[in-house]
Amino acid sequence: MTTPNHIAIVGCGFTGTSAFFQLVDRYPVKQITIFEATGDFGPGYPYRLDECAEYLLNNTSDTLCLVPSNLRAFVTWLKGRPDLAPGLDEKGHLPRWVYGAFLKDAFAATCTVAAIKGINVSLVSEEVTALRETASGRVMLRSASGEVEADAAILTTGRCPEFDPYPHPTAGSRARYFPTHIRTDTLDSLPLDATVHVLGASLSAYDVINRLFSPETGCAFERVGGVLTFRPGPNQRHVVLCSRTGRLKHAQSRYPRKLTRRHFTPAAMRAAAATDGLRLADIAAAIQREADANGVAVDWPSVSEPYAGCKSGAEVNDRAGELLRHAIAEAGDPQARNFLVDLFSDARIDVWDVFGERVLAPDDERLYRAKLESSTLGYAAPCPVSTLEKLAALHAAGRLSIVRGVREVIFDAGSDEYRIVHDFGVERALNLVNTTSRMNRDVNSAGQPELIRDLARQGLLHAYDRDGLATLGATVDMKTLRAEGSQNVYLASMLLWGPGFFTSGAFIMATVIERLLAGMFVPAEPAAGR
Numbered sequence: 001m002t003t004p005n006h007i008a009i010v011g012c013g014f015t016g017t018s019a020f021f022q023l024v025d026r027y028p029v030k031q032i033t034i035f036e037a038t039g040d041f042g043p044g045y046p047y048r049l050d051e052c053a054e055y056l057l058n059n060t061s062d063t064l065c066l067v068p069s070n071l072r073a074f075v076t077w078l079k080g081r082p083d084l085a086p087g088l089d090e091k092g093h094l095p096r097w098v099y100g101a102f103l104k105d106a107f108a109a110t111c112t113v114a115a116i117k118g119i120n121v122s123l124v125s126e127e128v129t130a131l132r133e134t135a136s137g138r139v140m141l142r143s144a145s146g147e148v149e150a151d152a153a154i155l156t157t158g159r160c161p162e163f164d165p166y167p168h169p170t171a172g173s174r175a176r177y178f179p180t181h182i183r184t185d186t187l188d189s190l191p192l193d194a195t196v197h198v199l200g201a202s203l204s205a206y207d208v209i210n211r212l213f214s215p216e217t218g219c220a221f222e223r224v225g226g227v228l229t230f231r232p233g234p235n236q237r238h239v240v241l242c243s244r245t246g247r248l249k250h251a252q253s254r255y256p257r258k259l260t261r262r263h264f265t266p267a268a269m270r271a272a273a274a275t276d277g278l279r280l281a282d283i284a285a286a287i288q289r290e291a292d293a294n295g296v297a298v299d300w301p302s303v304s305e306p307y308a309g310c311k312s313g314a315e316v317n318d319r320a321g322e323l324l325r326h327a328i329a330e331a332g333d334p335q336a337r338n339f340l341v342d343l344f345s346d347a348r349i350d351v352w353d354v355f356g357e358r359v360l361a362p363d364d365e366r367l368y369r370a371k372l373e374s375s376t377l378g379y380a381a382p383c384p385v386s387t388l389e390k391l392a393a394l395h396a397a398g399r400l401s402i403v404r405g406v407r408e409v410i411f412d413a414g415s416d417e418y419r420i421v422h423d424f425g426v427e428r429a430l431n432l433v434n435t436t437s438r439m440n441r442d443v444n445s446a447g448q449p450e451l452i453r454d455l456a457r458q459g460l461l462h463a464y465d466r467d468g469l470a471t472l473g474a475t476v477d478m479k480t481l482r483a484e485g486s487q488n489v490y491l492a493s494m495l496l497w498g499p500g501f502f503t504s505g506a507f508i509m510a511t512v513i514e515r516l517l518a519g520m521f522v523p524a525e526p527a528a529g530r
Contacts, residue, residue, distance in 0.1 A: 003521055004151035004488075005030040008141050010128045010451070011157035012036040013044015015492050015509045017107050018066050019154055022513055024114045025067075027521050031120045033148050035141070039125035042107035045159050047100030048183065054210040055096045058203055058383050059506070060252060062090040064099060066106055068511045077102050091254060093384035124148070129450040133460065137487035152488040152520060156513075160439040160494045161447055166199065166432070167411040175417050178433040181208050190431060192217060193236040197420060197429035199409065201243040201402070204435035206387050212237050213394065221393055228389040230397040239400050240427060242420050243436075246307055246316060246404025248323055250378050251331035251385040253338040259346050263289040269354045277361035278354075280368060287343065296339040303340070303375065307404060313424035320402035324392040332385045344380040349511055351380075352501045356478035362466040369471065380502055403427060439494055441472035452495075460486045464498035473498010481516040490516050 007023060009016050012034050023029050034041065043049060057064065064074035078085045084098050114121045126143035131153060133139055139153045162180065169175040181187060181204065188211075190196060196212060198205050213219050218233035262268075263286040272282040284300075291298045301308060306323055310316045330338040344351070354360065360368070368376075394400035405423025409432075412419050420427040440447050443456050443463040455461035462484050464473040474495040475484040481496075483489045492512050497503040503512070 003028065006150045007032050008139060008148060008150035008153040009034045010141070010153060010155045011044075011493070012041045012107070013156070013158045014047065014103060014506060015158060015513060016044070016154075016156035017042050017103050017110075018510045019156055019492065019513045019517070021066055021106060021110045022517055024110050024117065024119060027517060029119060031122070031150075032114070033122045033124060033141075033150060035124045035126060035128050035143060037125070037127035040104075041123060042104035043097075043100030044103070045182070047096050047103060049097050049100050049104070051095075051097045051100070051183070052185075052207070052211055053095045053097065054214045055207045056093045056210065056384055056387065057096050057099055058093065058252070058381070060091045060384075061085070061088070061094055064102075064506055065510055066103075066506075068507055068514055071507070074099060074102050077105070093252075093386060122148075127449075127451070130454045131451060131460070131489065132458065133487055133489070139488050152490065154490045154513075154516065155451075155483075155493055157449070157451075157493045160441050161449065163436075163438045163440050163447070164434065165438070166409050166434055169411055169416075169418075170413055173416055174430060175411065176431050177418075178431075181211070181433060181435060187211055187433070190237070192234055194431050195238045195240065195429075196431045196433060197240045197242055197418070197427060198433045198435055199242055199406070199420075200435035201241045201246065201248055202435060203249060203381065203383055205241055205243075206249070206383055206391065208433055208435055209239055209241075209391060209394070209400070210387065212239060213390070213399075221390055228393045230390075230393040230399060232397070232399070237399065239394070240403055240429075241400065242403040242406050242422065242427060244404070244406050245374055246320065246402055247375060247378055248306075248320060248327065248391075248402070249381075249383045249388070250327045250338070250341050251388045252382045253342055253345075254332045254385050255334040256342050256345065257294075257337060257339075259290070259294060259342060261290055261343075261347060262293065263287075264343065264347055264350075266350050266353050266357075269359050270357075273359040273361075278359045278364070279361055280364045280372070283360075287340075290343060291339060294337070294339065296337050298339065313403060313422075316404050316424070317402050321392070321395045324388055324395060328385060328388050328392060331382075331388070340379040341382050344376075348380070348501075348505065348508060352508060352511075355501045356499055358466070358499075362469075365466055366469070366471070377502060381504065439497075441495060441497060443474050443495065444470075455483070455486075455489070458485075460489055461491075461495075471498060473500075475499065479515075480519040481512060482519075490520065492516060 009019050062075045063071050065071045066073050075090050128141050128143050130142040139150050141148045164179045168177050198208055217235040219235035220231040221228050269278055272278050307316055307319055310319055330336050403422050408421040410419045418429040418432050462475045463470040464475045476491050481490050483491050
């Protein structure tokens with residue numbers, strides 16, 4: 001391939017901004033066209049500047065990057081913006097909109113550098129609805145104002161669309177349903193004495209709890225004897241977290257420990273795969289050997305089934321309180337070991353590579369996706385200690401309850417309320433918030449954006465499969481990140497969460513962009529005689 005002169009970037013949130021910066025900073029590109037349907041270049045979906053201040057960054061400030069080689073980019077920028085982070089705690093968790101301000105600033109600065117370098121940048125505040133490749137491999141992108149021709153296109157469209165599988169209340173109902181908590185202020189209209197049922201126990205569910213018990217509602221959290229305590233004031237709300245597994249997130253380590261991995265490594269996983277295919281049991285054994293080498297005892301029964309032995313909803317709720325307190329102690333005590341969180345943090349790009357190489361046996365990969373992924377992400381995608389402390393304080397005050405084993409969500413028109421059927425009974429709800437965050441990563445789904453459906457129709461994008469069985473995500477060449485079936489269409493979005501590991505972190509996606517661009521720009525052959 002010859003060196004591309006004109007690159008089109010489709011979508012400009014975090015990943016698109018990283019691609020823009022890396023292109024301008026490192027590569028001899030002459031023209032860049034950037035499409036962003038919202039017209040707001042830089043922040044993207046989770047980091048909008050007008051988003052709720054109670055929605056926190058899940059990574060500490062000193063680990064957020066734009067390129068993988070500099071994890072301190074955000075915290076260094078913050079030191080020049082004391083208005084945004086007075087009394088900056090590098091290990092703290094700021095509102096997500098602050099990172100959006102960083103991305104917006106980075107985007108503007110990159111535009112300036114591009115101008116200095118003579119790179120022509122075109123910004124198009126429109127959605128790309130169709131894309132086709134010419135016989136020569138050129139890419140034609142269509143939006144409302146016409147077509148743009150480029151040498152290559154990078155799809156940095158970020159989040160996949162969300163499923164909304166739950167019934168909506170009928171017109172005139174007293175019940176209220178909130179299909180999302182992002183980009184809306186409707187949650188603020190809930191009465192201060194409302195009982196709110198939240199579907200899901202993920203980071204999004206924690207966002208909702210932080211919002212429902214924000215300082216603006218008149219409540220407060222105060223530390224008494226080293227323990228965070230809830231002071232309700234006028235806020236008499238109660239939240240019920242309802243989910244299938246009841247699993248709660250673990251927390252980012254306040255005092256992360258450096259690990260020297262010798263067993264849970266790509267080389268070891270490849271060696272295991274070379275004999276009889278890599279099995280989940282091999283991975284568990286490698287993690288156990290790492291724990292032994294680091295002097296850590298892992299409570300595997302609790303990891304695999306944290307609610308074992310619970311025979312009632314009350315016992316589940318009591319156990320949830322114990323789990324919260326234990327996770328806080330592991331993550332917030334300088335003498336404790338938050339081993340599995342630290343291990344996955346250290347191994348994140350290695351785990352990505354192992355998935356990308358399809359080292360895991362196909363049946364075990366399917367088993368992992370179906371049964372084990374949610375428990376793994378409890379450690380690989382943790383939350384702030386401060387958030388878990390608030391949950392524990394609310395739980396101790398009787399303002400937060402945990403329900404597990406959710407089987408069905410029904411709107412009962414007769415009683416004009418929701419019925420949430422679970423292992424130990426039925427919850428009746430008038431205020432229901434969906435935070436299950438089930439992303440529609442089915443490439444062939446009718447719910448995909450018009451561009452993805454167009455690419456799938458043309459055969460430029462295919463569903464990810466193992467042994468002929470289609471699954472979630474898209475099939476790409478994991479070395480080049482080029483979509484299967486295309487010549488010059490590259491993928492850097494959540495559709496990589498299929499052939500790759502969890503793809504929501506800044507470090508992972510910045511690394512994806514770095515690798516993608518390195519493969520796209522092949523050095524020209526030297527002229528003869530030189």
